[in-house]
């Protein structure tokens with residue numbers, strides 16, 4: 001684990017925080033919610049077979065942690081694409097405070113008091129915060145999004161919409177499946193090569209007929225290429241630590257969903 005990462009517990013909610021990110025945020029674990037059975041206890045997915053009321057109560061716990069009404073929490077709807085959407089006043093609470101009307105793997109905002117939620121159970125969720133332009137973003141990238149460069153696109157959207165200078169952005173790469181465990185057949189490196197050319201080679205290791213991909217390394221490279229200088233990678237592998245984190249690979253899909261969430265505070269200056 002990166003030394004700037006810390007495991008915390010508040011009122012039974014167990015989560016990780018990173019010193020490099022100077023705005024309220026967390027990466028959730030399996031623990032601290034009310035879901036039961038194989039979804040015990042902090043499942044944040046509505047389509048994982050959980051009781052809807054329990055998922056809503058889990059969001060209540062997080063909303064209380066951030067000090068906002070549940071209906072302000074704003075969700076991605078992840079489709080392994082490379083779309084980035086702007087959360088303006090009309091979009092606040094998408095998926096919770098109002099019906100889900102978009103498909104997008106990344107969202108950005110400059111509105112205070114609006115927690116942005118990105119979801120993972122092996123995939124990479126990266127939290128972005130620019131304290132100067134006062135803007136934030138959350139980006140989900142599996143191997144497809146990683147190859148398509150959705151993280152750099154999220155940074156560029158913060159530049160375009162809010163005037164963020166990438167050099168000011170704090171970027172934190174959350175717990176996710178790492179090269180130790182992300183084993184694939186040749187189809188994944190082939191598709192990545194097609195999307196990003198030879199840039200992917202340093203991040204693909206071959207052992208026999210299998211390949212092991214370093215998604216965090218590629219996402220870090222994408223951030224550096226976009227001009228981001230403050231980058232922290234958690235170092236936590238969700239599959240190695242499947243007793244603490246939901247891991248799609250470790251459970252063969254019978255699992256809940258956790259989230260990386262961040263929010264801007266009201267500006268009192």
Ligand SMILES: [Zn+2]
Pocket residue numbers: 177178179180181182237238239240241
């Ligand atoms: Zn691992």
